[in-house]
Amino acid sequence: MNTIKHHIGDDTLMAYVNGTLTETISVVVATHLALCPECRKNMQLMEDIAALYLLDSEPSDVISTPPSVDMLEQEDPSADLSFASEYVDKGVPAPLASQLPVHLEDIPWKKLIPGVSHYPLSVSNGSRKKGVLRLLKISPGTPIPEHSHTGQEITMILKGSYIDELGRFQFGDIADLDSAITHQPVADTDKDCICLIATDAPLKFSGFFSKLLQPLVGI
Numbered sequence: 001m002n003t004i005k006h007h008i009g010d011d012t013l014m015a016y017v018n019g020t021l022t023e024t025i026s027v028v029v030a031t032h033l034a035l036c037p038e039c040r041k042n043m044q045l046m047e048d049i050a051a052l053y054l055l056d057s058e059p060s061d062v063i064s065t066p067p068s069v070d071m072l073e074q075e076d077p078s079a080d081l082s083f084a085s086e087y088v089d090k091g092v093p094a095p096l097a098s099q100l101p102v103h104l105e106d107i108p109w110k111k112l113i114p115g116v117s118h119y120p121l122s123v124s125n126g127s128r129k130k131g132v133l134r135l136l137k138i139s140p141g142t143p144i145p146e147h148s149h150t151g152q153e154i155t156m157i158l159k160g161s162y163i164d165e166l167g168r169f170q171f172g173d174i175a176d177l178d179s180a181i182t183h184q185p186v187a188d189t190d191k192d193c194i195c196l197i198a199t200d201a202p203l204k205f206s207g208f209f210s211k212l213l214q215p216l217v218g219i
């Protein structure tokens with residue numbers, strides 16, 4: 001059953017296909033793709049278009065025809081199942097599991113402020129390392145200080161749910177935000193909300209919390 005309502009933005013997915021995303025954000029995108037047939041299909045379409053574009057740009061007599069909708073529909077109907085079966089390791093989808101030192105249940109959380117803990121994840125490959133990848137745990141009813149972004153922030157829900165100005169976000173949902181958005185997520189059930197968050201530039205906290213939080217979070 002697919003209950004995912006919030007998906008990866010087209011710009012982000014295209015950057016993922018082109019290999020131009022920072023590694024931190026790529027981890028979140030790959031983790032969502034492992035769960036979401038809709039975004040995988042979207043990505044397939046982008047890859048097909050990119051391939052056609054490359055063909056068209058080569059000097060050649062070959063006439064390329066775009067794939068018909070039928071062709072795309074027929075493509076690899078078993079792919080969904082194979083991706084779903086990867087949802088096994090350490091309580092998280094495989095692309096994220098490789099980043100976790102322990103099972104999600106055993107994460108040694110570090111307290112940021114009352115009701116909010118985090119766990120920074122290191123990303124291998126220093127050459128493209130930029131931005132921050134972390135797990136965030138929000139206690140029920142706790143608001144995250146309102147903030148905006150100097151760059152991109154992408155969040156995926158792993159457990160629980162939260163609500164902000166954009167709607168309700170539950171397991172598998174993606175919040176793909178750019179610098180135009182200021183938001184204040186609140187964990188809205190009786191369970192902790194655990195998210196995977198990647199940024200490619202520091203966050204900007206507005207108002208009271210900024211001096212308190214900025215040096216602690218380091219983002």
Ligand SMILES: [Zn+2]
Nearest residue numbers: 007008036039
């Ligand atoms: Zn999706």
